[in-house]
Amino acid sequence: MSTSGGILDALIGFRHGNPFILDGQTIIRLAVAGVVVPIVTLFFWFTVSWASSPLRKYPGPFLAGYTNLWRLYQVRTGKYHLAIQKLHEKYGPVVRIGPNLLDLDYPELSKVIYGTDGKWRKTEFYHNNSALVNGKITYHMFSTTDQTEHAQMKRPIVKHFSLGSVLALEPHYDRVLGELIQQLDTRFLKASNTTCDLGEWIAFYAWDLITSVTFSKSFGYMTHGHDFDTSISTADKSLDYFAAVGQIPFLDFLLDKNPLVRIGPPNLSNVANIAMTSLVARTQGLDNYNPAVPDYLQHFIDAKSTHPDTVHDGMVFGYLLVNLLAGADTTAITIRAIFYYALKNPTIYSRLVNEIRSVGIDKSNAFPYSQARHLPYLEAVVREALRFHPAVAMPLERYVPAEGFTLPSGDFVPGGCAVGINPYIGNRTKAVWGADAEEFKPERWLQDVSGGESDEEYKKRMQKWNACDLSFGAGSRICLGRNLALVETYKVVATILNRYEIELADREKEWETVNSWFWRQKGVEVRLKARE
Numbered sequence: 032m033s034t035s036g037g038i039l040d041a042l043i044g045f046r047h048g049n050p051f052i053l054d055g056q057t058i059i060r061l062a063v064a065g066v067v068v069p070i071v072t073l074f075f076w077f078t079v080s081w082a083s084s085p086l087r088k089y090p091g092p093f094l095a096g097y098t099n100l101w102r103l104y105q106v107r108t109g110k111y112h113l114a115i116q117k118l119h120e121k122y123g124p125v126v127r128i129g130p131n132l133l134d135l136d137y138p139e140l141s142k143v144i145y146g147t148d149g150k151w152r153k154t155e156f157y158h159n160n161s162a163l164v165n166g167k168i169t170y171h172m173f174s175t176t177d178q179t180e181h182a183q184m185k186r187p188i189v190k191h192f193s194l195g196s197v198l199a200l201e202p203h204y205d206r207v208l209g210e211l212i213q214q215l216d217t218r219f220l221k222a223s224n225t226t227c228d229l230g231e232w233i234a235f236y237a238w239d240l241i242t243s244v245t246f247s248k249s250f251g252y253m254t255h256g257h258d259f260d261t262s263i264s265t266a267d268k269s270l271d272y273f274a275a276v277g278q279i280p281f282l283d284f285l286l287d288k289n290p291l292v293r294i295g296p297p298n299l300s301n302v303a304n305i306a307m308t309s310l311v312a313r314t315q316g317l318d319n320y321n322p323a324v325p326d327y328l329q330h331f332i333d334a335k336s337t338h339p340d341t342v343h344d345g346m347v348f349g350y351l352l353v354n355l356l357a358g359a360d361t362t363a364i365t366i367r368a369i370f371y372y373a374l375k376n377p378t379i380y381s382r383l384v385n386e387i388r389s390v391g392i393d394k395s396n397a398f399p400y401s402q403a404r405h406l407p408y409l410e411a412v413v414r415e416a417l418r419f420h421p422a423v424a425m426p427l428e429r430y431v432p433a434e435g436f437t438l439p440s441g442d443f444v445p446g447g448c449a450v451g452i453n454p455y456i457g458n459r460t461k462a463v464w465g466a467d468a469e470e471f472k473p474e475r476w477l478q479d480v481s482g483g484e485s486d487e488e489y490k491k492r493m494q495k496w497n498a499c500d501l502s503f504g505a506g507s508r509i510c511l512g513r514n515l516a517l518v519e520t521y522k523v524v525a526t527i528l529n530r531y532e533i534e535l536a537d538r539e540k541e542w543e544t545v546n547s548w549f550w551r552q553k554g555v556e557v558r559l560k561a562r563e
C-alpha cells in the first residue's frame with residue numbers, strides 16, 4: 032500500500048470499521064508524512080539555497096550559512112556581540128552570519144553603507160517593531176524600510192531634535208534633575224548605611240526625563256522608587272522579542288501579527304495608553320501644558336497643521352512611541368557605562384570630578400549644559416563610554432543596492448545581499464582605534480600633545496574617528512534623538528559628581544550585561560556621600 036493510501040486509510044479508519052481508531056503502523060506512517068517529509072524537504076531546500084548562494088565563499092559557522100536559526104540562538108544567549116567578535120578574530124573582517132547576511136568589521140565603510148543618499152535600505156529585521164492598526168501593519172520612523180515613507184515621517188519633526196530646539200527644553204531637564212537629587216538625598220544620604228543601585232536610579236531618571244520632555248510630566252518612577260507600572264521591564268521584554276524575531280522576520284506573522292491568536296511580544300499597552308491619554312488630554316486642553324516651555328507632544332500635534340498631507344493622528348502616536356521606546360533605555364545605558372567605568376578607575380574618576388568641580392557651580396543646582404559642554408575631559412569620557420559600551424550592539428542591517436558592492440578585500444557582494452556593521456565590533460577595531468581599543472581610555476579622545484600630535488593631525492584623527500563611530504548609527508537613518516541624549520548625559524553626570532562623593536559598594540564586583548539589540552546592564556551598587 033502506498034503512503035498516501037495509508038494516510039487516507041488512517042484518516043477515514045475503514046480498516047477497523049471505526050473512523051476514529053488508528054493502528055500503530057498507521058501512526059508511524061502519519062509521523063513519516065507529517066514530520067520526516069517536511070524536514071527532508073526543508074533540508075533539501077536549505078542545501079540548494081546554500082549551494083547557490085553568492086555568499087557561499089565567505090567564511091563563517093557552517094550552520095549560519097544554512098539557517099538564520101544559528102543567529103537566533105546567539106541572540107538568545109545575550110552574548111551575541113562576543114560570539115561575533117570571536118568569529119572576526121578567527122576569520123577576519125568579513126563573516127557570514129546568516130544565509131544572506133555578512134557581518135563586516137570595516138568601520139571605515141560607515142559613510143558608504145550608512146550614507147545620506149538612502150540607497151542602502153534597512154532590512155526586514157526592523158519590521159517587527161510595528162503595530163497592527165485596523166488590521167494593517169503600520170511602521171514608525173525607526174522601523175520603516177521604505178526610504179520615501181521615512182523621509183515623509185522625518186521631515187515634519189526633524190528640526191525639533193536640533194541642539195537649539197533641545198536646549199529650549201532645558202527647564203524640563205532641570206526639574207527632573209532637581210527631583211533626582213532630592214530623592215537620592217532622602218533615600219540614600221539620610222539613611223547613611225543604605226547602598227544605592229545607581230544603575231536602577233539612572234533608568235528611573237531617564238524614563239522620567241523622556242516623559243517630561245515629551246508630555247511635560249514625568250511618569251513618576253523616581254517618586255515611586257521602582258518600576259511601578261512595569262513599563263521598564265516590559266520594554267526590556269519587548270526588545271528581547273525584537274532582537275530575536277528580527278533574525279527570522281516571518282516569525283512575527285506567527286507571533287505578534289498572528290491573525291488567529293496573538294502570541295507575543297509582551298504588550299506595551301501601558302506605554303501606549305499613556306501616550307494616547309496624554310494626546311487626547313492635550314488636544315482637549317485638559318493638561319497643564321505651559322506654552323513657554325515646549326514639549327514633543329505639542330511639536331508633533333503642530334506637525335499635523337504644518338504638514339496636513341502627511342501627518343495624521345496615527346503618525347503622531349508613532350512619534351510618541353518612538354520617543355519613549357528609543358529614548359529612555361539607550362541614554363540610561365550610556366550614563367550607566369560612564370559611572371561604572373569612572374568608578375572602577377580612580378584616576379579617571381578624580382580627573383573627571385576635579386574638572387567638574389573647578390567650574391564652581393553651586394552643588395544644589397542642576398549643571399547648565401552650556402558649562403558642561405565645554406569640559407574636555409567630560410566630553411572624552413562620554414565619547415569613550417559610547418565607543419566602549421554602545422547602547423546598540425547588533426549589526427545595523429542594510430541591503431546592498433542593486434549594482435552590488437566591492438569590499439576593501441576586493442570581493443564582490445551582489446545587490447540584494449544584506450550586510451551590517453555592529454557598533455560593538457566597529458568601535459573596537461584596532462586598525463582604527465589603536466592597539467588599546469579593548470581598554471576604556473578617555474584620554475584617547477584628547478590631543479596627544481606630549482606625544483607631539485599637532486593640531487592638524489589631531490583634527491584629522493577626529494574626522495576619521497567621527498566617521499567610523501557608529502554609536503548613534505549614521506547617514507539618513509542616524510539617531511534622531513542624539514542631541515536630546517547628549518544634553519541629558521552631560522547634565523546628569525556633571526550634576527551628580529558635583530554634588531556627591533561616590534564609591535562602588537564592591538569595587539571587585541563586575542556588572543551583568545545582556546545584549547538584546549540594546550546592550551543593557553545591571554548592578555552599579557554605590558555609596559553616596561554629600562560633598563562638603
Ligand code: HEM
Binds near residue numbers: 173353505516
Ligand atoms: C545615548 C543614547 C542613544 C543611542 C546610543 C542611540 C543609538 C541609536 C542608533 C545606533 C540608531 C540607529 C539604528 C539603525 O540604524 O539601525 C538610532 C536610531 C534612532 N534613535 Fe537613537 N539612540 C539614543 C537615544 C535616542 C533618543 C533620546 C531618541 C529620541 C527621543 C532616539 C530616537 C531614535 C530614532 C527615532 C531612531 C531612528 C532614526 C531613523 O531611522 O531615522 N534615540 N539610535
